[in-house]
């Protein structure tokens with residue numbers, strides 16, 4: 001009798017875990033990365049380099065700036081269409097926003113020396 005209760009409970013627990021992990025769309029259950037679009041911005045060959053060039057509208061985007069390669073005035077980062085302007089430093093190197101409108105957004109240094117595009121779909 002007790003054996004069947006344990007088996008029954010086991011099936012229910014496994015089912016619940018299965019449904020929850022399906023809902024997450026993540027086999028590891030790590031929801032932090034699922035909820036935020038994490039991309040990095042570095043500098044090379046005279047320009048900014050984004051790790052991803054396309055993000056989804058309506059979902060938060062976090063750009064982490066690699067201050068090992070992004071130096072000097074390149075740390076003054078502007079996204080004019082979003083009204084974002086930030087001077088990053090080693091311990092304050094993230095830019096977070098939620099784009100609502102699909103389109104092509106320019107990311108540039110405040111002087112326009114380095115520039116790259118982020119496409120929102």
Ligand SMILES: [Cu+2]
Nearest residue numbers: 073109111113
């Ligand atoms: Cu510049």
